[in-house]
Amino acid sequence: MAPRKYEQRVRAAAADETRRRILESMYNQLRETPAKTISVDRVAQDAGVARSTVYLVFGSRAGLFDAFGKYLYDRAGFDRIVQAVQHPDAREHLRGSLRAASEVYAVERDAARALYSMGLLDPDAMAGMALRLEQLRARGMEYLGKRLAEQGSLRPDVTEAEAVDLLYVITSFDTFDLLFTGRGLDPPTVAERLIAMAERAVCRPADRVS
């Protein structure tokens, strides 16, 4: 018996709907009760779906978090941190990245914290997203470092490698959160602090604006 060809638009759409609902309920729970560890069961119930469906769709708890990472990445516009302001002036690009980072991180602070902490604490479970995200950011900073070097915007006593290292630190979520949650600063002030720190640490003094 030859396998039949099926082309099911409606059912595929329904499946996508379910998937979306699950991720959304996870997002809501993270916002409502950031402290509590989220259980697959609660997510499923909140989404009005059987627990087994979550496993069916995402494979495992880790898979769920991985997918949630992508979801959050798109939703919050994390890519703005790296790509964002493709300004011809590298120094302006740097400032844009830090402003974008402050905004994005602030909006999704709780979700991002849960995701990052999860990834740090349970590497095999979360190997996926948090790690990939960090690599993306690392590459972005390597690119930015190169551009700053090419445009002669680096301090004379700073190698390109050092600049990349420092930019990697300064654009990280952890650094943002140390100022935002740790020091209780509001996002614009955080951005100010980060920009000041970055420019002083890697940009040549003469080039710096007022």
Next chain:
Amino acid sequence: MAPRKYEQRVRAAAADETRRRILESMYNQLRETPAKTISVDRVAQDAGVARSTVYLVFGSRAGLFDAFGKYLYDRAGFDRIVQAVQHPDAREHLRGSLRAASEVYAVERDAARALYSMGLLDPDAMAGMALRLEQLRARGMEYLGKRLAEQGSLRPDVTEAEAVDLLYVITSFDTFDLLFTGRGLDPPTVAERLIAMAERAVCRPADRVS
């Protein structure tokens, strides 16, 4: 019936022994298998003790972690980061703090990571140690900022408040680990990077050494 007076030296000593053994086995497990989440059961078994004994001694899982925080704090000499080099020159004090931080954090990296992540992810459970430790560091940086200001070592365009914020970021475990684990730098290089970043970000250029 009047309550009898008991003064049990031997038994008290044995109890202390047990307590120490439990914390030590926790330390070992964190070093041997940093990835895995540590369960009370495994800790107890490794210490040759019943699981309930851990609960008896420490009250709860959170209590265990709290006590472990103190244990690690003493063992690693975390206080060196703040008190350490009480050098008359505040700038030298700053450099000393960062060197101490790099050493201390590097030696106990895995344990510290587990502890910090735990605290971030589960605030009520870990409210104790990680939080107290951070407050201690915050106060230390406020003191350092004040001394730098008093000695006229701050950049003219940096307020004392901003200096404290930035020092708080730069001396944090997260910042260290971004360079150490994230960028794969060895501890001395991390210290170099941190010192360079800190001096450029908060110290007046004229005062900086070579």
Next chain:
DNA sequence: AATTTCACTGGACATGATGTCTTTCACTGG
């Protein structure tokens, strides 16, 4: 209209973790 396929259900089951409560045992002090 009959049939196939698929998303999803709903439960059973195994495992492993946390936390509480009761019981056992060894040592201390008289």
Next chain:
DNA sequence: CCAGTGAAAGACATCATGTCCAGTGAAATT
């Protein structure tokens, strides 16, 4: 030597993860 005490062990309840699978109802095909 024996009575009381506290440390430790063991049993019990609960909850989460992960696997499995028979079944259901709606969509797609013939």
